[in-house]
């Protein structure tokens with residue numbers, strides 16, 4: 001979607017760098033973590049203080065002093081014209097920069113990656129291009145960001161298949177510090193029109209898949225998702241080509257959910273942030289997506305994930321917990337020691353730009369014209385992309401109802417609706433256009449006169465100055481989005497209302513409702529009666545109430561700017577990386593594959609202990625696992641592993657043990673034909689596949705406590721859908737791995753209280769709280785001890801002469817049942833090579 005020529009807007013931005021107004025808002029994020037390290041809090045507070053005083057030199061010193069990483073300042077321009085050669089072929093590095101040598105800290109390079117570049121290209125001839133500024137909140141917000149040495153990577157909105165075209169467009173864009181990603185028509189159709197705008201967009205806005213072609217959409221889902229991944233990989237390739245160490249890569253929006261993972265595959269040290277500009281829906285909506293897990297996992301590859309509001313962040317964390325089974329913490333999402341930080345960073349606008357624009361002569365001229373044109377009538381305004389999320393039909397119907405019920409207002413009010421065409425290749429958008437035209441025509445026919453109509457509807461975008469003038473003359477702005485990530489139009493309206501102090505009617509389903517709710521009249525856009533009544537209330541509102549409401553919103557809009565938004569996000573990303581480095585010391589080391597292979601070949605008596613469920617089976621997300629509950633017996637060895645496992649088992653120098661919580665029949669079914677040891681029920685039963693099952697249970701165990709614990713387990717199993725308990729020879733296990741995870745956790749906590757206060761208060765038992773289970777077992781019955789006995793059997797059976805000189809243990813059981821790890825470490829220390837792997 002293109003609007004006015006970009007030359008003018010970009011010039012305005014260049015001439016008016018606004019001051020750095022960065023401030024950290026720890027309490028504003030998803031997490032208000034009470035355990036934030038003291039040094040970090042101190043740093044945040046000091047930074048905030050320094051930023052208030054605009055002491056950039058000091059600020060950078062603090063950044064360096066605390067984090068030891070590259071920092072940024074606000075001198076210089078963001079969107080300045082640069083020499084293409086310098087920009088694309090001889091990029092500056094931090095280390096060799098003169099600025100550093102002169103003692104001045106250099107700016108941190110920021111690579112902004114978004115589907116849409118801030119400019120869209122229109123071809124004028126074979127080798128020349130006209131660049132027009134793109135319309136949409138994402139572009140508006142990021143144009144206001146000036147503190148970084150920024151480059152923008154994205155699609156120019158045009159298909160360029162020839163070499164000359166690609167070369168000349170790359171050159172033109174370089175002058176705007178933009179780097180194009182070329183997408184061919186087919187990819188655009190499948191990725192942008194298809195997967196992004198026909199599937200993700202309506203789903204993320206709670207609109208469901210388009211009604212009419214729902215089946216067709218479902219059918220084409222896989223090919224569109226493939227195109228989506230392919231497009232994301234193309235973006236990653238371009239980023240990887242220009243990436244320099246120390247750069248921050250900031251990925252934007254639902255178009256690029258796959259990008260963080262692609263980037264981290266290129267370079268795991270890249271600093272990657274991802275920000276979503278739309279709502280993130282409830283996990284119940286997200287879980288309907290066939291690609292739900294893949295999308296979540298790839299976003300989680302980022303170091304920092306940001307949303308406009310706390311609600312969206314909460315939904316995302318909940319989706320990761322419920323769908324992937326990962327841990328949601330106050331900090332974000334944790335999986336096996338790796339934390340992805342999740343937080344809310346509400347976007348803002350470059351309010352100064354709007355306030356200054358009102359003083360310009362051309363804007364004043366526009367204002368004068370508009371005032372004359374609509375003299376004697378109150379002006380109501382709607383500015384939206386012509387998108388179903390904006391609730392334009394609902395808004396117009398509410399206006400009709402108002403006119404219907406208030407005949408005295410019919411010739412005293414006019415609704416100006418700017419409806420910017422968008423995504424015009426998608427059929428839902430085409431249908432919406434006809435629908436809106438039809439409604440507007442009907443209402444104008446009904447209430448219009450020979451000289452005036454109540455609705456002025458424009459199917460086009462306005463240039464920046466015309467838009468500012470419109471905002472300034474408006475009495476009531478009407479934002480009735482059915483859902484909206486934030487909605488910057490509401491912010492822009494407030495910024496331009498310093499003299500008029502008009503009223504904002506705002507949908508409670510726009511992200512902006514959380515920040516402008518105090519001054520706006522909040523409405524449910526689906527409730528046309530309520531919106532019509534609010535129009536009446538707004539038009540009749542006394543001046544002092546308008547003044548008060550306006551002041552509240554104006555304060556917010558001018559103090560929460562796009563500059564501050566971006567600076568906070570990037571600063572938080574830098575902090576997150578430092579904290580992650582500190583945390584890595586606590587995470588068990590991942591398997592050093594090279595060493596493991598070398599040691600394997602150097603050894604002559606190897607022991608390999610393998611878990612089964614989720615180690616040798618195909619991975620499933622927790623939703624799929626729930627469905628698999630009744631098919632527990634169908635747990636199958638991953639087909640790709642059959643061949644290598646056979647080879648290992650047939651190697652006379654290697655002994656393989658599968659150690660699993662599953663019962664004997666499951667292991668028999670899967671491994672009966674291999675030459676290996678099977679240890680069922682966590683080692684309580686053992687057999688070589690050529691022999692019979694035997695028990696490894698210790699003698700004289702006191703099991704008097706079993707009945708009373710069983711009652712408690714039965715009680716909780718009945719009350720926790722899809723949980724189950726198993727009565728084993730020496731233990732009882734209650735697991736809720738198929739249940740709702742959050743509910744399961746609450747129940748587990750409750751169960752432990754019951755157990756401690758009753759049946760096991762005096763019993764000789766150990767209680768082990770697993771990730772999704774509670775186990776009560778006789779004292780001394782540990783997996784470590786079971787392995788000890790298993791080893792005894794193996795040594796005895798083989799009549800081993802040489803000691804075991806290589807142990808590789810792979811399985812989920814390692815993390816929770818530390819006794820396995822402890823036992824193996826103790827038994828195979830010094831000259832032995834113990835490798836530890838926790839599979840993801």
Ligand SMILES: O=P(O)(O)OC[C@H]1O[C@H](O[C@H]2O[C@H](CO)[C@@H](O)[C@H](O)[C@H]2O)[C@H](O)[C@@H](O)[C@@H]1O
Nearest residue numbers: 001116136137138253277278484485486487488
């Ligand atoms: O690029 P298009 O397909 O033409 O669409 C324009 C943009 O629409 C969406 O904007 C969102 O971002 C705004 C700023 O954060 C937010 O205020 C608004 O609520 C969102 O709808 C979309 O997310 C962008 O990626 C598009 O570029």
Ligand SMILES: O=c1ccn([C@@H]2O[C@H](COP(=O)(O)OP(=O)(O)O)[C@@H](O)[C@H]2O)c(=O)[nH]1
Nearest residue numbers: 135136137138140385420461462487488489
């Ligand atoms: O004729 C127009 C209409 C709108 N806009 C801009 O488009 C953006 C719309 O952003 P918003 O967050 O309200 O919604 P989005 O379109 O991103 O969903 C705002 O910055 C408007 O100033 C524009 O430049 N010209």
